[in-house]
Amino acid sequence: MNFRQRATLILIAIGAAFMMAACGSSVKLDEVGVRDAAGTPVTAPVAVPSTPQGTQTGVAERNVQAVNVAPNAGDAAGPNGVARVILFDYDSFVIKPEYQSAIDAHARFLSANKTRKMAIEGHTDETGGREYNLALGQKRAEAVRKALGLLGVADAQIEAVSFGEEKPADAASNEQAYAKNRRAELNYK
Numbered sequence: 302m303n304f305r306q307r308a309t310l311i312l313i314a315i316g317a318a319f320m321m322a323a324c325g326s327s328v329k330l331d332e333v334g335v336r337d338a339a340g341t342p343v344t345a346p347v348a349v350p351s352t353p354q355g356t357q358t359g360v361a362e363r364n365v366q367a368v369n370v371a372p373n374a375g376d377a378a379g380p381n382g383v384a385r386v387i388l389f390d391y392d393s394f395v396i397k398p399e400y401q402s403a404i405d406a407h408a409r410f411l412s413a414n415k416t417r418k419m420a421i422e423g424h425t426d427e428t429g430g431r432e433y434n435l436a437l438g439q440k441r442a443e444a445v446r447k448a449l450g451l452l453g454v455a456d457a458q459i460e461a462v463s464f465g466e467e468k469p470a471d472a473a474s475n476e477q478a479y480a481k482n483r484r485a486e487l488n489y490k
Contacts, residue, residue: 379419379489380410386470387445389483391426394440396448404445407487408452415455418490421445423463424470426479431465438463441485 379385384403387396396404411417423442425434442461449459471478 379417379487380406383407383410385487387441387485387487388480389441389485391479391483392429392437393483394437394444396444404448405452408449408454411449411454411458412452415458417458419449419459420488420490421459421461422468422486422488423461423465424468424482424484424486425466426482427466427469427474428479429466434465435463438465441483445485445487 383406384400387400387403389395390397407419411419421442423438423440425438425441427434429437439461442463446456446459446461450456466482469478470481470484
C-alpha cells in the first residue's frame with residue numbers, strides 16, 4: 302500500500318469518526334428533568350422498567366406491570382378542561398413551565414381520587430434512532446410521573462411507558478409535525 306492509499310484510508314477513518322461524534326446527543330438520559338415550583342431542578346434516582354430479558358437497568362428496583370393501552374383507555378374522566386398532552390423541546394425531557402398548572406390539576410385530581418390510575422405515554426419525533434427514542438420517550442414519561450409524585454400522587458396510581466417514535470400524533474416529516482410528536486400523553490384508566 303503506497304502513501305497515497307494510506308493517507309486516503311486515514312482521512313476516511315477520521316471523517317467517519319467526526320460523523321459518528323456529530324450524531325451524538327448531549328441529553329443525559331440517566332437523570333429526570335423535573336423542576337419544582339420555584340423552577341429549581343430536582344434530580345433523584347429513577348427506576349427504569351425491566352428489559353424483556355427480566356434484568357433491571359435502572360438505579361432502583363421496582364415492580365413494573367403491563368400498562369393497558371386499549372383504544373378507550375384514555376376515555377375515562379379526569380379533570381375537566383385540563384391539558385392531557387405535555388409537549389417537550391427537541392432532545393429534551395424537561396417539563397416546560399407552561400405545563401405546571403396542568404400537572405398540578407392532574408395531581409390534585411389523582412390525590413382526591415385514590416382509586417384512579419393513569420398511564421403516562423412518552424413519545425418522540427422520528428429524528429433519532431429507535432432505541433434512543435424509546436429511552437427518551439421513557440424519560441419524558443418518567444419526568445411527568447416524578448412531577449406528579451412530588452405533588453403527592455401515590456406511585457401505585459401512575460405508570461410511565463414509552464412508545465418512542467412508534468405512535469406519532471402527526472405522521473408528516475417536518476418541524477411542525479416533529480413538535481407535536483415530542484410529547485407525553487396522560488391517559489386515565
